[in-house]
Each structure stands twice: as structure tokens, then as C-alpha cells.
Amino acid sequence: MPMHQNLQPSPDTPLGLTRRSFLTKLGVIGGSTAMFGAMDALGLVASPANAAPVDFRPPRSGDLPRGRGPSIVILGAGIAGLTAAYELGKAGYDVTVLEARDRPGGRNWTARGGDTVVETDGTTQRCGFDRGQYMNMGPARIPQHHITIDYCRELGVPLEVFTNANADAYYYQENTSSIDYGQLNGRKIRHRQAKANYFGYVSELLAKALDQNALDDGLSSSDTERLLEFLRSFGGLNQQNLYAGNDRGGYEEDAFPGAGTQAGTPLDAIERSALLQSRVGNYFAFELTWNQAMLMFQPVGGMDRIAVALADAVGRGRITYGAEVLELTNTSGGVRVAYTGNGRATRTIDADYCIATIPPQILKGIPSNLSDEVATALADANPVSTGKIGLQYRRRFWEEDERILGGITNTNMDLGTIWYPSYGYLTPKGVLVGYYNFGGNANAYGALSPAERQARAVSQGAKIHGSPYTEVESSLSVDWLKTPYSEGGWVGWGSGRGPLYERLLEPDGNVYFAGDHLSYYIAWQAGAFESARQTVMDLHDRVTAA
Ligand code: FAD
Numbered sequence: 001m002p003m004h005q006n007l008q009p010s011p012d013t014p015l016g017l018t019r020r021s022f023l024t025k026l027g028v029i030g031g032s033t034a035m036f037g038a039m040d041a042l043g044l045v046a047s048p049a050n051a052a053p054v055d056f057r058p059p060r061s062g063d064l065p066r067g068r069g070p071s072i073v074i075l076g077a078g079i080a081g082l083t084a085a086y087e088l089g090k091a092g093y094d095v096t097v098l099e100a101r102d103r104p105g106g107r108n109w110t111a112r113g114g115d116t117v118v119e120t121d122g123t124t125q126r127c128g129f130d131r132g133q134y135m136n137m138g139p140a141r142i143p144q145h146h147i148t149i150d151y152c153r154e155l156g157v158p159l160e161v162f163t164n165a166n167a168d169a170y171y172y173q174e175n176t177s178s179i180d181y182g183q184l185n186g187r188k189i190r191h192r193q194a195k196a197n198y199f200g201y202v203s204e205l206l207a208k209a210l211d212q213n214a215l216d217d218g219l220s221s222s223d224t225e226r227l228l229e230f231l232r233s234f235g236g237l238n239q240q241n242l243y244a245g246n247d248r249g250g251y252e253e254d255a256f257p258g259a260g261t262q263a264g265t266p267l268d269a270i271e272r273s274a275l276l277q278s279r280v281g282n283y284f285a286f287e288l289t290w291n292q293a294m295l296m297f298q299p300v301g302g303m304d305r306i307a308v309a310l311a312d313a314v315g316r317g318r319i320t321y322g323a324e325v326l327e328l329t330n331t332s333g334g335v336r337v338a339y340t341g342n343g344r345a346t347r348t349i350d351a352d353y354c355i356a357t358i359p360p361q362i363l364k365g366i367p368s369n370l371s372d373e374v375a376t377a378l379a380d381a382n383p384v385s386t387g388k389i390g391l392q393y394r395r396r397f398w399e400e401d402e403r404i405l406g407g408i409t410n411t412n413m414d415l416g417t418i419w420y421p422s423y424g425y426l427t428p429k430g431v432l433v434g435y436y437n438f439g440g441n442a443n444a445y446g447a448l449s450p451a452e453r454q455a456r457a458v459s460q461g462a463k464i465h466g467s468p469y470t471e472v473e474s475s476l477s478v479d480w481l482k483t484p485y486s487e488g489g490w491v492g493w494g495s496g497r498g499p500l501y502e503r504l505l506e507p508d509g510n511v512y513f514a515g516d517h518l519s520y521y522i523a524w525q526a527g528a529f530e531s532a533r534q535t536v537m538d539l540h541d542r543v544t545a546a
């Protein structure tokens with residue numbers, strides 16, 4: 001069995017590795033499909049079975065004496081911190097947000113021309129994208145069921161469709177030291193062609209088995225007839241219930257249907273064994289998952305429109321940027337926070353309560369008198385490595401030459417996936433994402449200089465898109481492990497969502513915690529929104545019970 005399919009993690013730490021090192025190794029060996037599957041299995045991705053929706057009871061000023069709440073200092077102006085400030089502020093709490101960066105949003109980050117990106121080792125890039133071009137460095141897609149959509153509605157953030165699955169994007173696999181992909185090694189095939197062939201052959205086989213009564217499954221004869229009817233339709237089978245190829249798979253590139261006698265030449269069916277050896281069918285499940293199924297959405301103009309709208313709603317005067325938290329102290333009557341103020345001088349703020357939304361891998365290193373239990377819990381969070389590069393092109397060759405308008409090409413190369421922009425269709429220029437990868441692959445790119453990252457991504461992407469892919473105008477890359485104040489894309493809990501995780505759902509003295517890491521939507525803004533709302537309710541219940 002190929003390594004690719006073999007790497008199904010058990011719920012425990014598989015192969016005797018920590019979750020972190022397992023995910024890291026998986027990123028190297030299995031490519032992003034395996035990584036996604038593993039993340040799902042490790043509980044880094046929500047599934048409907050374990051994600052209990054929280055019924056939000058917004059705090060109301062009427063619950064508070066004279067409509068004024070106690071003072072709350074919120075650490076971090078990411079989605080969780082801003083949401084907490086927004087909801088508490090609406091109810092009359094006296095909120096102050098301290099944010100180390102010079103902008104709102106945290107991991108919700110959109111880069112545009114003129115922005116400077118500095119990594120923890122000093123690597124510095126200046127974004128050279130043209131006006132109107134942007135790249136979502138972190139979050140980029142929102143499923144319809146996420147609460148993120150509701151906040152966009154409330155805040156007036158316009159949305160547009162994000163194309164997460166496109167029949168005309170490609171799958172591309174090339175041989176590795178352990179896997180031979182056969183005839184399709186190093187050949188791109190369109191999603192529609194892969195699906196038509198897989199669905200066709202699977203349907204044909206099942207139809208045959210039904211015909212021979214080979215399935216001992218208690219199907220009644222009418223169930224069998226209905227199933228056959230479905231298989232003929234789903235698989236595009238012919239009168240003999242065979243899959244012989246059809247136009248679902250697409251047409252020869254130079255023989256599309258047209259006027260008059262131009263019927264077009266459908267692609268031949270791919271030989272069955274060659275198709276199975278290519279393993280491209282293993283990619284299909286991704287777009288069926290709870291969080292990745294179309295339709296998906298993005299804010300018009302960049303994901304940071306959400307953060308900016310939230311920050312505006314909180315009120316500029318309530319957020320201090322450039323305020324790096326240096327120390328956190330539970331005091332007898334509240335909290336004291338030391339942070340860098342103007343001119344880097346240390347300042348302190350006292351408040352009745354604190355909500356800490358700083359990622360656990362950062363928070364654990366900030367001096368505090370938080371309990372040992374909390375310190376142990378914070379240390380259980382393992383940051384996940386992930387990276388992206390944006391490549392700006394003068395010409396949208398993927399649209400003009402290959403007729404791909406948005407969507408994602410999946411590969412088993414270390415670049416992971418290539419994303420075509422879901423905005424600005426048919427305009428001259430465009431920024432595509434030339435790699436989005438995880439674990440060891442992300443680390444490998446992160447270790448390179450920005451120019452080397454570009455060169456490596458381009459040399460691989462050119463295998464799919466040819467010479468136009470080499471004509472990059474400018475690029476910008478992000479290594480999330482080396483991004484200050486994040487130091488990871490998101491986290492995985494070393495011991496799952498057990499007692500350590502649960503400890504952080506409770507306050508420590510007057511300090512509460514929130515963030516996507518404290519949700520069943522880790523790696524999603526929805527997790528930050530939901531977690532913040534839960535914490536706001538908990539805090540308000542305490543205040544009003546006092
Ligand atoms: P953060 O955004 O990390 O906020 C924490 C804040 O604390 C930051 O602003 C930080 O600057 C600040 N801080 C840190 N240290 C200090 C300090 N010492 N003093 C003061 N402030 C400090 N989500 C989606 O919905 N869709 C997606 O498609 C998606 N894709 C993603 C892709 C990538 C590559 C990444 C990295 C994330 C993605 N996410 C996606 C996840 C999403 O970005 C997060 O879940 C969400 O933004 C987390 O918000 P948060 O407020 O919990 O944390």
C-alpha cells in the first residue's frame with residue numbers, strides 16, 4: 001500500500017510520535033491531502049458530531065448597575081479579542097484592547113503593495129503588488145454555516161463567492177521515491193476528468209455486482225433497480241451499464257463543441273488501472289468535508305475587511321496598537337498588565353478582569369502569576385507550521401490560456417496547492433497563491449530566503465502551467481512559524497481536548513481565555529468568534545451574579 005494512503009493516524013499519538021511531529025512528518029511524506037485528513041482525524045477540524053453550537057446570550061446593559069460594566073482589558077486584537085471587545089462594549093463594559101501589532105486582525109491579515117513583512121529571524125520583505133491586488137496571508141475562505149458570515153452581515157462587510165472547487169482546475173501527481181503514479185505521473189488532469197472517470201468506473205463495478213447479485217446486503221429488488229438507476233446517472237454509464245467515457249470528462253483542448261458541424265471531441269476514458277494508479281481520487285473527499293464544501297465566501301477586497309469593520313465597531317479609542325504585553329498579574333481585586341507603550345517605555349494598566357486571546361504558544365512565555373495548571377495547559381498547545389506565497393503576474397494566463405477562473409489545483413509536490421484568485425476575473429493582472437503547505441513542506445520553504453522560496457515555487461508550478469508561470473512580477477511569502485506574535489498558523493492539542501484544554505475554558509482568578517484554540521473550529525475564524533462569545537457570556541454571568 002502506498003505511503004500516501006497508509007498514513008491514517010489513530011486517535012492516539014500515531015507511530016509513537018507527538019501530534020506535532022506526526023503532523024510535521026506527514027506534511028513531508030503525505031502531501032497536503034494526507035495532512036488535511038490527519039488534521040481532521042486529530043480533531044483539529046470540527047465535525048458536526050462534536051461541535052456543539054453555543055446559544056449566544058449577548059450581555060445587555062440593562063443587566064448592569066447604571067448600565068456600566070466593570071473594566072476589562074483584552075489582550076490581542078485578533079478576531080477573538082475584537083469580538084469580545086465588541087460584544088462587551090455594546091453592553092456598556094469599559095473595554096481596552098492591547099495589541100502588539102500595528103493593525104487589527106492578528107492572523108486575519110491581508111497584504112497589499114507597500115506592506116512590510118518581517119519574520120522573527122529578521123527576514124524582511126516589502127510587498128510589491130500593484131494597487132488593487134492583494135493576498136490573504138492567513139484566512140481566505142468562509143463556509144456558509146460559520147458565524148463569521150453572521151458578523152459580516154452585522155458589520156456590513158460585503159461578501160463574494162470564494163471558489164474552493166473548480167471542475168477546470170487540475171490534479172497533478174509526480175512519482176516519489178516510494179510511489180509510482182503510473183501513466184499519469186507528471187501529467188495534469190482537470191478535476192472534471194478525474195471525477196468523471198472515477199465515478200464512471202465505480203458505478204460500472206457496482207452495477208455489475210448488482211447484476212450478478214454479488215452483493216449480499218439485503219437490497220430488495222426495487223432498491224436494486226433504484227440503485228442501478230442512480231449509478232447510471234451518477235457514473236454516466238451507457239445502455240450496457242458500462243463506463244466508456246463521455247463529455248463529462250471534458251473535450252480535447254483544441255476540439256471543443258461549436259457551431260454547425262463542430263460536435264467537439266470528448267476525451268477518451270482513462271484506462272481504469274492507470275486511473276487507479278494515479279490515486280487522484282483521494283483528493284475528492286476534501287471538498288465534501290463539513291468546512292470545505294462549496295459555496296464558500298470571502299469578503300470583497302480582502303479578508304481583513306472583517307477585522308477592520310470589527311475594529312471600527314469597537315471604536316479606535318479603545319484599541320492600543322504597538323502595545324506588546326510584557327507581564328500579566330492577577331491581583332487581589334483584578335488584574336494588572338504591563339505593556340510597551342509609546343517610545344517602547346513600559347506602561348501598566350489595571351482592570352477588573354482580563355481576557356487573554358494571545359495564542360497559547362506566545363502566552364506561555366509571558367511572565368505572569370497564572371497558576372501552574374494553566375501554565376501546563378498552555379504548554380500542551382503545539383503550533384502547526386504553514387506557509388503561503390503570493391505571485392503577481394502581468395497576465396492572467398490561467399484564465400486566458402487554460403480557462404481556470406478561480407479555484408485550486410492540488411498537487412503532491414511540496415508546494416501543496418495553487419490557488420487562482422477568486423476576484424478580479426478577466427482583468428489584466430492577478431496574484432495567485434503559488435504554495436500553501438503545512439508541516440515539513442512549510443518548514444522547508446520557510447528556511448529559504450524570499451527569493452529562493454519564489455524560485456522553488458515557480459520551478460514546480462511551471463511543471464503544470466509552463467513558461468508563463470516563470471514570468472513573475474513580484475512575490476510575497478509568509479512563514480507562520482516565523483511570524484511575530486503568532487509563531488504558528490494554529491495549534492493542535494497534545495493531549496486532545498481533555499482536562500488541559502478544559503482548564504483554559506475556565507478563568508484563572510480574574511483572567512479569562514479565548515481564541516480559536518479553545519473551540520472545535522481550530523484554524524477557523526469561526527472558532528475565534530465562538531470562543532469569544534462563550535467567554536463573554538461566562539464573564540457577564542459572573543459580573544451579574546456578584
Ligand atoms: P489571533 O488572530 O492570533 O489573535 C491574537 C492576537 O494577539 C494577535 O493580534 C496578536 O498580534 C496578539 N498578540 C500576540 N502576542 C501579543 C503580545 N505579547 N501582546 C499583545 N498582543 C499580542 N480561518 C478561516 O475562517 N478561514 C480560512 O480559510 C482560514 N485559513 C487560514 C490559513 C492560515 C495560513 C492561517 C494561519 C489561519 C487560517 N484561518 C482561517 C484561521 C484564522 O486565521 C484564525 O482561526 C483566527 O484568525 C484566530 O483568531 P484569534 O483572535 O483566536 O487569534
Ligand code: PHE
Pocket residue numbers: 036039045141523524
Ligand atoms: N482553515 C484553514 C483553511 O481552510 C486551515 C485548514 C485547512 C483547516 C484544511 C482544515 C483543513 O485553509
